[in-house]
Amino acid sequence: MVRTRFAPSPTGYLHIGGVRTALFCWLYAKNQKGQFLLRIEDTDQERSTQESIATILQGMEWLSLKSDEEPVYQSQRMDLYQQKADELIESNFAYKCYCTQAELDEMRRGQVERGENPRYDGRCRKVKEPKSDQFVVRFKSPDKGEVKISDHLFGDVLVNNQELDDFVLIRSNGMPTYHFVVVVDDHDMDISHVIRGDDHLKNTAKHIHLFNAFGYQLPKFIHLPMILGSDGSRLSKRHGAMDILEYKRQGFLPEAMLNYLVRLGWSSGDQEIFTIGELIEHFDLTNLNKSSARFDLEKLQWVNQQHISKLSNTKLAELLMQLASEHNIQLPSIEKMQSFSEAYKSRVVSLKDLLTYADKLFSDNFIVDAEAAKKHLKSSIEEPLKDLVSLFEVTTWESASIHEAIDDTCKKHNIGFGKIGQPLRVAVTGITISPPIDITLTLVEKELAIQRLKSAIEYIENR
């Protein structure tokens, strides 16, 4: 049984890099009919917060990356870690170290001065009698030979044991460290495939030593290349390293986020747009790319647009109503919003854009863009608009008959459809962009449309 896990540390929010890792873990598990688990790595008391946990959980929920078991919180498993540490001391794979911070600093300074690698020199290995009740537990790392990390993606990577030092397993405050708990928990949780960022590739050497010390079987390791900012540097706040929920606020669809992210490092032929179902069906570990990818907002926007235009009008209207209430915007009935969605969905990149158009069109304090008015509401169009008003008053409010009314007016004044289309559009929508004008008009109530036309005529008369 394939069991994967996503193990974020709650020291901040969930960002794109984390989501991509979680996604690959989740997809692989689902593809293999296995299980995906969530583990909160909150062993750093200083930096872990409840808010971070909450926001990470919300992000995962928004993306529908569900854990198949209750999330594991490392802070609640202290007994296990303590017991495992004792086991290692017992078997002589770990020892207590009484060095003070000052001593360690001193040691490192000397090493750096001599051009050596900063590493703990293992001086407490020999200490047999307790020196104080302040100590850390260190792993007795092999100081000869090398470790072979067999990574599914990167292949065999050899690490010289001399580069590794006796790293800390249990801090002086009794809390275990990452390298220790990751091994204990991955084994305890029966994780078959460890899928994580390649910033952990070299760390895996330490983990392998620990697995060996415990006599545990090694899981499969799959390290994923990192996602870089758009300028190729480490992902930071400036780039895509925002809270994933920020993308929700900006009107991105969760399935679009996932679709975009999956293509960073994975491909399936020439296919770009996938449904979640297709992703689960096609995802594998053999079509992974080894090089890091840059985050590209424009491609994300395109992917989002693709997913929006594939969404049903019912679903779109629902999402719009929801987003509107979050932004405190009043919208007409959900039925109306369905027609609106149909008309506008190919014109937007995000739900937020859609909402913006809806707000402009339906807002109680409707305003006509000044520049658009100046350019399109000219006296030459006054008469045709007046005729149109009279015609509209007796026209059935459907796109075909509306179109006919406009055509008739054009014929009467011997002008092209385009001559009246834009002024009409500006008068009724306030802007120069909208779906075909006859369809747009049906979205606005007949009376309201006529009212807006009349005030446009008034504007022309007064300019």
Next chain:
RNA sequence: GCUCCCUUCGUCUAGUGGUAAGGACGCUGCCCUCUCAAGGCGGAAACAGGGGUUCAACUCCCCUAGGGAGCGCCA
């Protein structure tokens, strides 16, 4: 500083010794058209550099450069 990893159009990628180096985003030309999109059909655009190996290298090896990562009582 030491060590490890990576390197195909601007970006995401396909490619696994013999290809006119394919697709997608973006850019761009045309078509469609009442605006803006969407859509359709085109275009420009890449094998980081240098050495090898080979009849033949984007594909294999080495070096250089650039980028990323690890070297914590962070994860």
